Amino acid sequence: MKIRILKNARLFTPVPSGMKDILIVGEKIVSIEKNISWIPGGAETTDLQGKTVTPGLIDQHIHITGAGGKQGYHSMTPDTSVEDLISCGTTTVLGLLGTDGVARSLNGLYAKVRALELEGVSAYMLTSYFGLPPLTFTGSVLNDMVLIDKVLGCKIAISDPRSSFPTENELLKILREVHVGGLTSGKGGILHVHLGAMETGMSLLLDMVKKHKFPIQHISPTHVGRTKPLFEEAIEFAKLGGIIDISTGGTKYDEPYKQVLYALDQGVPVEQMTFSSDGNAGMAKKNKDGEVIGFYKAPIDLNLANMRSLVSDAGLPLEQAITLITSNPARNLSLKHKGRLENGCDADLCVFEDDLSLCDVMARGAWAMKDKKILFQNAFST
Ligand SMILES: [Zn+2]
Structure with missing residues (x-):
């Protein structure tokens, strides 16, 4: 050795x-x-x-097998290479599917997770995708959590026209599977919730905590900085004890590091926030009139860039800024040997x-x- x-x-x-x-x-x-x-x-x-x-950096939201397809088959983004990950210090990655559960599959995602492991980094994945019924390996989210070693949780989308508009009850049932699966497998278990820009925002998630008293650590909202009103709700969620995930590579209303500074100012502890890249998500290229003129893949190196901005532009101590991409995502994913x-x-x-x-x-x-x-x-x- x-x-x-x-x-x-x-x-x-x-x-x-x-x-x-x-x-x-x-x-x-x-x-x-x-x-x-x-x-x-x-x-x-x-x-x-x-x-x-x-510590090596953790990116808990990358479309490692590619995503996109918003403008047809030729707009599907390519997969991620180990060189891309290492070039921005990412040593642990959580791969997931996006909108597309037809041309992209969990089988392909699992194989890519294994490939990245063989190439030297640490890789995990979420089961399912944007929609309902959940896409699984074994017939249920609970079984996937218990039986598939690399599955740390489940993905779903809300408040997005491309989601399946899960009801309160449907969301509770999936949360229960993630929670019980996490207990049985010792993995923790999260439901990673893609938030769209619709006005319904995070109200469903806030209800899970405030009305149903569901343990908040299993609810992992992402893209919380997509719009300002959504970010205000995310701040409320963080103050209830949840961890909010700010996307650095996807759509956002302001620079991600400025969103962190605003949340800190509002009294959110730095421990309650994470950065993730949304790397390789399909993005629309627009002209100055807002018309779509092409597409590109979301970059994967902006977690590091935003961490640097927190330190050099905003003067946040490195020991705080670095937690957003090390110890905080490790805690969110219950990865006990990572992030420290x-x-x-x-x-x-x-x-x-x-x-x-x-x-x-x-x-x-x-x-x-x-x-x-x-x-x-x-x-x-x-
Ligand atoms: Zn994504």
Whole structure:
């Protein structure tokens, strides 16, 4: 098993922890100490010379098999490569389907999750898609949660003309399956809810919590920054104890980092917010009159860019800004070994220069990027 020692890391676990050495055996962090002087034979030692080290980044909403198709078959977006993920520090990804449950399938999604794992990152998925009845592997969301190892929860859409307009009762029943499936499998379990721009907003989700007292940790609203009124409801949801997911690559009414600053100002703790890219979602290209003139895929690198803006433009401490893409999504997804740099956690980490440019990435104990050169490759890139 490969043994690696990283010396002189300015460590954010994400808690600022000063200058530390990190001992990594195989895929795991085994020890973090001020000075590891005993170097086992055969160990690879890397002196990080005081560079900033954070947990590897988690993106909990990427269409890893592609999405889109809003303007016909030729507008379906391509899949994500491991190189794309590593280039923006993403070492853990949650893949999911979008509107399309016909030309895109759960089987294809599962195979892509497995492929990304073989290529070196950590990958998980949600079952189902936008609509009802739920799209599943085994006939039910509950069975998928219990029997399919990579399934961490379920996807659904509300307040969107492309949704199936689930009723209160239908939503409660799926939430119950995610909750019970999470209990049985020990996964936690979330219902990841795509929010459209319709005026009904998040009222159904707020009812789940306020009226039905459903445990809020299983409800995971995303695209909450699509419109200002929706974001106001999301702030209410976060104040009830929920975690709200702000999309950096999809449609939004304002810069995502400014949405975070506004929510902080309104009294939402930073722990209650996450960024996700909505990467590879199909986006409409519009001219200045708002007419659709083409399409493009949502970028996957804007989580990192918005985290940087929070630190450099807004002055938020790195240890807070980084939680939106490390420890917070890990908590949302109940991934106990991800999102933190502690003994026993997976050795996923990012190394930054002082200007927060990314120079090295480690995923599951292996160097995925070194000196800004991407080392992980998909099987077809050579
Ligand atoms: Zn999406």
